[in-house]
Amino acid sequence: MKLIILDRDGVINRDQATPIKSPDEWVPIPGSLEAIARLNQADYRVVVAANQSGIARGMFDIMTLNAIHQKMHQAAQAVGAEIDAVFFCPHSADEHCDCRKPQPGMLKAIAQRFDISLKGVPQVGDSLRDLQAAFVVGCKPYLVKTGKGEQTIAKGGLPPGTEIFADLASVVDQLLSSPSAQTR
Template sequence: MKLIILDRDGVINHDSDEFIKSPDEWIPIPGSLQAIARLNQAGYQVVVATNQSGIARKYFDMATLNAIHQKMHIAAQQVGAEIDTVFFCPHAADESCDCRKPKPGMLHEIARRYDISLKGVPTVGDSLRDLQAGFVVGCIPHLVLTGKGKKTQATGGLPPGTLIHADLAGMVDKLLQHSSGTTAAA
């Protein structure tokens, strides 16, 4: 099975410092849903792993989070893309749970659910915590420069082997070129 793990905010959709609190605020980054469709066509199952502390902070409730994800799924399906599963952590940073990235609990759950090792599985994020969570379970970290990505790149301290891309569409281009054995002109 080919699996890829994507963060949500800042990777698939535009991020907000005030949180994405309603379906109306969920706006896809241009090309991101089409990139997911290309992953599907290449045989990848696409999984989302996202911290959603807005629930713990009472910015939105589970029904609203479900409505946001329903909008994401419908928008993806409209371009021929399928997001297999969405895993999320509803806890605030001070709750010391194991599922909030950069801790690897959510990724361990993905490995259990799909009954696979995550060694070599690409994980895509715009923040250091996304990359760290993936790295400690053996994923190959990919930083996108959308969302908080440029700030993350400037801060440094990326996990060893982190690959950097302008956006999810560029990451998928490189991944699919690499897996087909072709090289792209720089």
């Protein structure tokens, strides 16, 4: 099975200064959903892994998060894309849980659910914490310049082996053009 793990805000949809708090605020980055459709056509299972501390901070509730994700799924399906699963951490940084990126718990849960080793699995994010979590569990980290990506590059300290691309569509172009894409 081929698997790819994507952060949500800044990778699939536009990011903003405060958490996405309603379906109206969820706006896809041009080309991101079509990139997911191309991954599906290449037999990738697409999983989203996202920190959602707005729940713990009382900015929105689980019903609102479900509505945001419903909009994401419907928008994906409208272009022939399928997101296989969405994993999220509802905790704030103060709670020191194992599932909030950069901790590896959420990615380990994905590995367990799909019964797969994460060694070499592409993980696409726009922040250092996405890449750190990916690196710890053996995923291949990809940084996109969308969302907080440019700020992440400027700060430096990226995990070894991190590859940098303009956006998700560019990552997918690279993944699908590499000879190893056929064997993953």
